[in-house]
Amino acid sequence: MQGLHMVGVRHAYGKTQVLNDISLTVPAGELVCLLGPSGCGKTTLLRIAAGMERLQTGSVTIDEVIVAAPNVQLPPEERQIGFMFQDYALFPHLTVFENVAFGLFRQDRQTARARALEVLEQVGMTQHAEKHPHLLSGGQQQRVALARALAPKPRLVLLDEPFAGLDTTMRARVRQQTLSVLKQTSVATLMVTHDPREAMYMADRIKVMGENGQILQSGRPQDIYYNPAEEYVARLFGPMNMIEGVAQDGSLASSFGPLAVGDAGNGQAVRVLIRSEGLILSHGGEQPGGTPVDVLSAHLLGDSSLVGFRVREGINSGAEFQARIPGAFDLTGRGQTWAHVDPAQVFPYPQKQ
Amino acid sequence: MVEITRSFEIEVEAIDADHRQLVEIINEITQAIDDGRAGECADLVPNFVEFSQQHFAREEALLTKHAYPLAEKHRQHHVGLTDKMKNIQALSERAADSQPAADALRKELVFILMDDVINEDLAFKSFLMKAEARDTSGDDAGS
Numbered sequence: 001m002q003g004l005h006m007v008g009v010r011h012a013y014g015k016t017q018v019l020n021d022i023s024l025t026v027p028a029g030e031l032v033c034l035l036g037p038s039g040c041g042k043t044t045l046l047r048i049a050a051g052m053e054r055l056q057t058g059s060v061t062i063d064e065v066i067v068a069a070p071n072v073q074l075p076p077e078e079r080q081i082g083f084m085f086q087d088y089a090l091f092p093h094l095t096v097f098e099n100v101a102f103g104l105f106r107q108d109r110q111t112a113r114a115r116a117l118e119v120l121e122q123v124g125m126t127q128h129a130e131k132h133p134h135l136l137s138g139g140q141q142q143r144v145a146l147a148r149a150l151a152p153k154p155r156l157v158l159l160d161e162p163f164a165g166l167d168t169t170m171r172a173r174v175r176q177q178t179l180s181v182l183k184q185t186s187v188a189t190l191m192v193t194h195d196p197r198e199a200m201y202m203a204d205r206i207k208v209m210g211e212n213g214q215i216l217q218s219g220r221p222q223d224i225y226y227n228p229a230e231e232y233v234a235r236l237f238g239p240m241n242m243i244e245g246v247a248q249d250g251s252l253a254s255s256f257g258p259l260a261v262g263d264a265g266n267g268q269a270v271r272v273l274i275r276s277e278g279l280i281l282s283h284g285g286e287q288p289g290g291t292p293v294d295v296l297s298a299h300l301l302g303d304s305s306l307v308g309f310r311v312r313e314g315i316n317s318g319a320e321f322q323a324r325i326p327g328a329f330d331l332t333g334r335g336q337t338w339a340h341v342d343p344a345q346v347f348p349y350p351q352k353q
Numbered sequence: 354m355v356e357i358t359r360s361f362e363i364e365v366e367a368i369d370a371d372h373r374q375l376v377e378i379i380n381e382i383t384q385a386i387d388d389g390r391a392g393e394c395a396d397l398v399p400n401f402v403e404f405s406q407q408h409f410a411r412e413e414a415l416l417t418k419h420a421y422p423l424a425e426k427h428r429q430h431h432v433g434l435t436d437k438m439k440n441i442q443a444l445s446e447r448a449a450d451s452q453p454a455a456d457a458l459r460k461e462l463v464f465i466l467m468d469d470v471i472n473e474d475l476a477f478k479s480f481l482m483k484a485e486a487r488d489t490s491g492d493d494a495g496s
Contacts, residue, residue, distance in 0.1 A: 001355065001356060001358055001360075001361065001467065005360045005361070005467075007360065007472065007475050008475065008476065021476060023468075023472040023473070023475055023476065024468060024472065025464075025467040025468045025471075025472055027463055027464075027467065030460065030463075030464075059360065061360040064358050064359070064360065066360070204460055204464070205464050205468065218464075218468055218469065219437065220440075220461065223436070223437070223440075227436055229433065
């Protein structure tokens with residue numbers, strides 16, 4: 001199959017095991033994100049795919065060519081891989097055009113020139129071809145880095161936190177352009193990021209890595225977000241509201257009404273996590289299914305607001321929660337404020353007995 | 354078209370044969386999408402789901418027979434694929450009217466087979482190869 005295939009990769013630095021039996025497939029034309037915190041081993045896995053780190057156990061196959069196995073270790077330059085890193089790594093003494101043409105030394109001059117101009121056109125940087133990198137913005141430099149990575153028509157592209165050095169506005173624009181160009185080229189892409197929203201935007205499939213060097217969950221962005229297999233994965237997307245208690249008849253009693261507890265048995269301790277966007281606020285008279293709350297704070301973040309509140313009644317009376325609501329929160333809203341729970345944003349985790 | 358190439362082989366014939374059959378079903382679905390017959394996906398995808406369940410049962414029986422130490426973990430992994438199977442069934446029902454749904458279906462089928470099914474099976478490749486080889490040599494010695 002065309003693309004990247006890594007099987008049973010284990011890796012240790014001294015006695016510290018950083019990768020623990022990792023397998024993954026990136027079909028040609030697809031983008032897979034390794035998502036996890038610093039130190040989880042994701043960059044090591046990328047470096048093993050690239051050939052910059054010697055494989056210890058397992059195998060790496062690119063387009064059905066074994067590039068790393070116990071007795072095989074192809075050097076990076078023979079793997080036909082394009083790289084794009086956070087720091088761009090452009091040669092400062094070369095122009096944009098020369099940077100992009102740098103990896104085309106095996107081609108005759110005319111062919112290399114045509115190809116370099118072709119990819120510069122693809123990333124929208126033709127007009128800057130004669131400039132040196134220091135004259136470009138961070139976003140433009142990153143587009144040049146992408147052009148340089150794609151110029152030799154690689155079989156695999158590796159992206160290591162590629163947008164981390166860009167400001168918020170530029171990051172959104174550059175990642176949209178990068179994704180669009182990668183999809184046009186139909187190349188297999190493996191990207192490393194610690195930013196869950198970036199992974200959600202870019203990936204066809206996300207592989208969440210835990211601190212133990214294992215893949216904790218694989219799936220589409222919506223699988224990871226709406227069906228997090230464990231607490232660790234759920235918490236990747238930001239602070240969660242938490243209610244703990246004991247399961248009874250398939251649910252946990254709460255001020256918000258009964259919350260589903262999955263397969264937790266009667267009497268089993270269970271922890272329920274609720275995303276801040278899973279708490280919905282409204283004003284007015286008594287609202288069926290809602291619980292009255294006192295608003296404690298409201299912070300406008302731009303497209304949404306974080307609203308802190310305290311529950312007034314029921315089993316969770318006095319407990320504080322945080323809701324994320326679209327737009328600004330109307331502190332002058334008339335009448336009582338009520339909180340409801342969106343069941344799709346509630347994740348129960350039975351606790352071990 | 355998807356194909357089971359060398360790096361995806363478990364080298365235990367019963368399991369590789371199942372994987373090849375799953376590939377055939379996926380290629381049939383993909384062909385239907387490419388030929389503008391996406392309406393057939395709703396009939397074809399249940400074949401994939403049903404055969405996957407049969408494959409999981411055969412595999413679990415084999416792992417139990419050979420006392421694979423992580424057999425229960427693997428069984429749990431199969432259970433964990435239920436939601437993904439539901440998703441591809443839902444996509445298959447929308448594929449006729451929605452190109453994005455058809456594209457998502459094609460993509461997800463490949464990921465489920467190659468990443469969720471075969472890659473996970475590769476974890477017990479060497480264990481099962483050795484166990485099956487022991488069985489075969491035991492049979493030979495007895496005959």
